[in-house]
Amino acid sequence: MKYLIVGLGNIGEEYWGTRHNIGFRVVNELAGSADVFFREERYGAVARMRVKNAELVVLKPNTFMNLSGNAVRYWLQKEDMPLSQLLVVADDLSLPFGSLRMKPKGSHGGHNGLRNIEEILETAEYPRLRFGIGDDFFRGRQVDFVLSKFTAEEMEKMPERVKQSIEMIKSFCLAGIGITMNQFNHK
Secondary structure, three states: OEEEEEEOOOOOHHHOOEHHHHHHHHHHHHHHHOOOOOEEEOOEEEEEEEEOOEEEEEEEEOOOHHHHHHHHHHHHHHOOOOHHHEEEEEEEOOOOOOOEEEEOOOOOOOOHHHHHHHHHHOOOOOOEEEEEOOOOOOOOOHHHHHOOEOOHHHHHHHHHHHHHHHHHHHHHHHHOHHHHHHHHOOO
């Protein structure tokens, strides 16, 4: 079975390490765990890897966050995969830092990358892994917050939370979304 794993983020050094780029951070570590590297291809950087009998096409769109749907649609079509074999990894303001939630579908919740994917695919019924980044910002300062760096305390916890994200991605590919949600979402 083949899966498209998409980490959302913005390209460019100025965005590296920001809250909004947690999707890139997670898929970078996922690829690194298999000693594979990303190659620039159409609409993004792509790494290919295996987890037991599952083939993973790991994508970091280079379309900027707000246009992520173009890359997702292209790679789903190119690899001839149904939406059930797509997993989008994105930051989530509504979850405390480090909280991880996998869902089979859902709203974009104001996330511009998820909104664009929903618009381009014409559905919100695709799996996603939401990585909590917290919501410690003043009203009207949301953009500044998501484009800010993590605190030192959050960075101490980051390796374990990213490792857990990778375990969830592997479980999604090997055991399915239902088992993965039951095993990990309550933690």
